[in-house]
Amino acid sequence: MKKILITGANGQLGQCFKKAAVNFQNFEYHFATSGELDITSKDQIQALFQKGKFDVCINCAAYTKVDEAEKNMELAFNINALAAKYLADICKKHAAVLVHFSTDYVFDGTATTPYKEIDPVNPINVYGASKLAGEQNIRQVCKKYYIFRTSWLYSEFGHNFFRTILKKAEEKQDLNIVTSQRGTPTNANDLANYVLQILNAEKQKFGLYHFSNKGEATWYDFAEAILKFSGNAEKIKLEKSDFYKTPAERPNYSVLSNDKIRTNFSYESKDWKESLKDLVAEVS
Numbered sequence: 001m002k003k004i005l006i007t008g009a010n011g012q013l014g015q016c017f018k019k020a021a022v023n024f025q026n027f028e029y030h031f032a033t034s035g036e037l038d039i040t041s042k043d044q045i046q047a048l049f050q051k052g053k054f055d056v057c058i059n060c061a062a063y064t065k066v067d068e069a070e071k072n073m074e075l076a077f078n079i080n081a082l083a084a085k086y087l088a089d090i091c092k093k094h095a096a097v098l099v100h101f102s103t104d105y106v107f108d109g110t111a112t113t114p115y116k117e118i119d120p121v122n123p124i125n126v127y128g129a130s131k132l133a134g135e136q137n138i139r140q141v142c143k144k145y146y147i148f149r150t151s152w153l154y155s156e157f158g159h160n161f162f163r164t165i166l167k168k169a170e171e172k173q174d175l176n177i178v179t180s181q182r183g184t185p186t187n188a189n190d191l192a193n194y195v196l197q198i199l200n201a202e203k204q205k206f207g208l209y210h211f212s213n214k215g216e217a218t219w220y221d222f223a224e225a226i227l228k229f230s231g232n233a234e235k236i237k238l239e240k241s242d243f244y245k246t247p248a249e250r251p252n253y254s255v256l257s258n259d260k261i262r263t264n265f266s267y268e269s270k271d272w273k274e275s276l277k278d279l280v281a282e283v284s
């Protein structure tokens, strides 16, 4: 039975993996929270690998505070780039597979058609730059890796736009949401299930992949759909805005092309609205 280590187990995606694991009981899992394993500590990583003898490490640990990263650059790079290298080193040493996640924010948003894996990167904020450095570190160190760049993750867990909007609706706060950024909301549960499905596949095809739900939206469209599907549309006022001041700049366009993953693994992604509807039905 393959042994899988999941880091950052209390984060949004970590919790989605815990839920998805029920569907893949042919793996043995070790869910390590940040309390058990600090991925910036080489010693802790080594000790856990020595004991656990893992075949796969799924790294869900990350620094994801996009705005705060602007002033916490060193911390963001330590967690998103340097620690990613430590994990790649240990995976190489133990011949384990490293699964890592990156972001649509590695792109500058000047494209007008979905970004492919081969397209030039050019992050415009610290978080994006730190995630890109993490990708590069992994690719330099080991061969048995999957890096999944994904976008606008949401779920019933942790901190995300879906939960922010539901909370604001509950508190009856009117909303102003930007229409100037376009991307694809992605249900983190879909990502977790799909990653385990890939790890289950007979033939592994390592590399960098884009993974998102299907279609595209602005943050305003996403908020509108959340309010509609959750039955909150009439309760608060939702207005379009051109600009919402934030410390970090975000790409205006960051839709990811799923062509490569579709070809290599026959992945058909769910439409973002359908997946959102499913989640709302499940949690309400």
Ligand SMILES: NC(=O)C1=CN([C@@H]2O[C@H](COP(=O)(O)OP(=O)(O)OC[C@H]3O[C@@H](n4cnc5c(N)ncnc54)[C@H](OP(=O)(O)O)[C@@H]3O)[C@@H](O)[C@H]2O)C=CC1
Pocket: 007, 008, 009, 010, 011, 012, 013, 014, 033, 034, 035, 037, 038, 039, 040, 059, 060, 061, 062, 063, 064, 079, 101, 102, 103, 104, 131, 149, 150, 151, 152, 153, 154, 158, 159, 160
């Ligand atoms: N959220 C999104 O919209 C997107 C996320 N991604 C990527 O997906 C991955 C998962 O993101 P998501 O689950 O949403 O992020 P979260 O912020 O929800 O979870 C990150 C987890 O990492 C943990 N962590 C932070 N620092 C360390 C450390 N030094 N050692 C161990 N654990 C640590 C945090 O622990 P603690 O709670 O203790 O701080 C937290 O549990 C990340 O790589 C992210 O960059 C990509 C695209 C979109």
Ligand SMILES: Cc1cn([C@H]2C[C@H](O)[C@@H](COP(=O)(O)OP(=O)(O)O[C@H]3O[C@@H](C)C(=O)[C@@H](O)[C@H]3O)O2)c(=O)[nH]c1=O
Pocket: 064, 065, 066, 067, 102, 103, 104, 105, 150, 151, 152, 153, 160, 161, 164, 175, 176, 177, 178, 181, 219, 241, 243, 244, 246, 250
């Ligand atoms: C809460 C809120 C946000 N916004 C805007 C701000 C921003 O431009 C956009 C998204 O806001 P957030 O700060 O919630 O999302 P943000 O932290 O930018 O989300 C990103 O997180 C990282 C981790 C990723 O990797 C990305 O794929 C992406 O999901 O919506 C409004 O216009 N009105 C609002 O009321």
